[in-house]
Amino acid sequence: MAKVYQFMADGFEDIEALAPVDILRRGGLEVVTVSIMGHELVTSTNGVCIKADVLFENA
Incomplete structure (x- = not known):
């Protein structure tokens, strides 16, 4: 199965x-x-807060 990483920032x-x-x-x-x-x-421009699966440092 392919794995995709979606990077997110505030x-x-x-x-x-x-x-x-x-x-x-x-x-x-x-x-x-x-x-x-x-x-x-991580918080979007509209205030939606998402909990990422992993931190960049640990990916």
């Missing part, structure tokens, strides 16, 4: 980050969300 656009994750997972790919912020919780 201020991301909801649709630009979450739609690809949803579509790829529905397609059967393993998607790992990665925070490049140094902390697991």
Whole structure:
């Protein structure tokens, strides 16, 4: 199975980050969300808080 890493930072656009994750997972790919912020919780421009699967330092 292919593995995809979705890198996320504070201020991301909801649709630009979450739609690809949803579509790829529905397609059967393993998607790992990665925070490049140094902390697991990443906040979008609209205030949606997402807990990343892994920190960049540990990916």
